[in-house]
Amino acid sequence: xxxxxxxxxxxxxxxxxxxxxxxxxxxxxxxxxxxxxxxxxxxxxxxxxxxxxxxxxxxxxxxxxxxxxxxxxxxxxxxxxxxxxxxxxxxxxxxxxxxxxxxxx
Amino acid sequence: xxxxxxxxxxxxxxxxxxxxxxxxxxxxxxxxxxxxxxxxxxxxxxxxxxxxxxxxxxxxxxxxxxxxxxxxxxxxxxxxxxxxxxxxxxxxxxxxxxxxxxxxxxxxxxxxxxxxxxxxxxxxxxxxxxxxxxxxxxxxxxxxxxxxxxxxxxxxxxxxxxxxxxxxxxxxxxxxxxxxxxxxxxxxxxxxxxxxxxxxxxxxxxxxxxxxxxxxxxxxxxxxxxxxxxxxxxxxxxxxxxxxxxxxxxxxxxxxxxxxxxxxxxxxxxxxxxxxxxxxxxxxxxxxxxxxxxxxxxxxxxxxxxxxxxxxxxxxxxxxx
Numbered sequence: 557x558x559x560x561x562x563x564x565x566x567x568x569x570x571x572x573x574x575x576x577x578x579x580x581x582x583x584x585x586x587x588x589x590x591x592x593x594x595x596x597x598x599x600x601x602x603x604x605x606x607x608x609x610x611x612x613x614x615x616x617x618x619x620x621x622x623x624x625x626x627x628x629x630x631x632x633x634x635x636x637x638x639x640x641x642x643x644x645x646x647x648x649x650x651x652x653x654x655x656x657x658x659x660x661x
Numbered sequence: 662x663x664x665x666x667x668x669x670x671x672x673x674x675x676x677x678x679x680x681x682x683x684x685x686x687x688x689x690x691x692x693x694x695x696x697x698x699x700x701x702x703x704x705x706x707x708x709x710x711x712x713x714x715x716x717x718x719x720x721x722x723x724x725x726x727x728x729x730x731x732x733x734x735x736x737x738x739x740x741x742x743x744x745x746x747x748x749x750x751x752x753x754x755x756x757x758x759x760x761x762x763x764x765x766x767x768x769x770x771x772x773x774x775x776x777x778x779x780x781x782x783x784x785x786x787x788x789x790x791x792x793x794x795x796x797x798x799x800x801x802x803x804x805x806x807x808x809x810x811x812x813x814x815x816x817x818x819x820x821x822x823x824x825x826x827x828x829x830x831x832x833x834x835x836x837x838x839x840x841x842x843x844x845x846x847x848x849x850x851x852x853x854x855x856x857x858x859x860x861x862x863x864x865x866x867x868x869x870x871x872x873x874x875x876x877x878x879x880x881x882x883x884x885x886x887x888x889x890x891x892x893x894x895x896x897x898x899x900x901x902x903x904x905x906x907x908x909x910x911x912x913x914x915x916x917x918x919x920x921x922x923x924x925x926x927x928x929x930x931x932x933x934x935x936x937x938x939x940x941x942x943x944x945x946x947x948x949x950x951x952x953x954x955x956x957x958x959x960x961x962x963x964x965x966x967x968x969x970x971x972x973x974x975x976x977x978x979x980x981x982x
Contacts, residue, residue: 588718590663591936595712595738596727596754597700598667599681601961603921606689615689625686632683632961634727634756637922641929642936643662644966645951645973649933652663654715656702658680659672 590652592642596635598655603628666715670702678702681729691919698757703729709737716741716749722936724749725928728756732766739781740772750935752784753850754928755791762798765849774804776848777813777867778897784935785846786928788856789839796842805845813848813867816890816898825885829903830863839863840903847901852941854931856924861907862945870899873980874942883942904942909949912956922961927952930966930973939977947973 606617617623639653755761826840852866874880883904930951934944954963
């Protein structure tokens, strides 16, 4: 959960009230300017891989019942992925992700 | 990555706002069987004024907008660039078949999308299906009825284009209508990179009258057409560039770990190069390399993208050859 954990670890204030339109960035060392601004989704991804014994003959999970699976959780979302890729491929560039999350994490 | 613009919605003011969730069910070979996407948080309400301020403050070279937002908010981001006299270039990521149509909204109350040479959007990277969905939405909602759109299309100088399409792509691709759909969308999105899976990527862009590629023998094979309009015609169209980039690597089935995030990585690398001043035709292959790294990775963005950082920097430093 890199995006959100990193935010928590910096102690950055994320809660911005609805009426307050200024994005509060508490760190004075970070100017507001960015090379790339990505406005898009961030999502909690659940990936359920069907783990049947015979991947050759019947690879597709069955409908109307429960299936054995390997379920893994990660952070995704199109905007987040684009931003992270742009960030990882240019360590000197400044990439900002503009997105929304709920109060449920 | 800077996450200071991750906005957490207050539960009291936004009851029921859930962080987006995506559940994918894959078969035993890791092919997607079905996915359910709860992206309701991005469309439940509009924050137009806030986006305006965000864009104004960040003053980016490139702004990437994905189609998870409502049509109103997508247009707000685009509009914010113009209102701030911002020089930012805008890229649109279509996300899915259904959502890709949101750019060409039916609503007449939104600020209009403008066409080349002052196009509101500079770049989009749909797959072939999203391309068709965007084209069909633009057609159904009268975006191809505007005089300015027609003026640009007319300035392309396309005559008997089918043979050229076949030569630059293939008969098979031409018969699907992909090049024709691209041409009609170009006035609104002057650079379109269509992701075509195992066939690679098809780049198409409008060349301004002074673009060096128009006068360079190395690029001659990819000049689809040259404008025959008068040099002082307001559209300033010089021609149309169309170039097929085959896949950079065939990935064996057992090496495919997860297709999740492959297209997103492609766009991320492409925009990272463009933001460093690169030319799109020099960047498509390295963006495909990035996508392949993610294809071989369990994560939705490969942690090994740093391996192509130097190559990207070099390619971005090349001018139009």
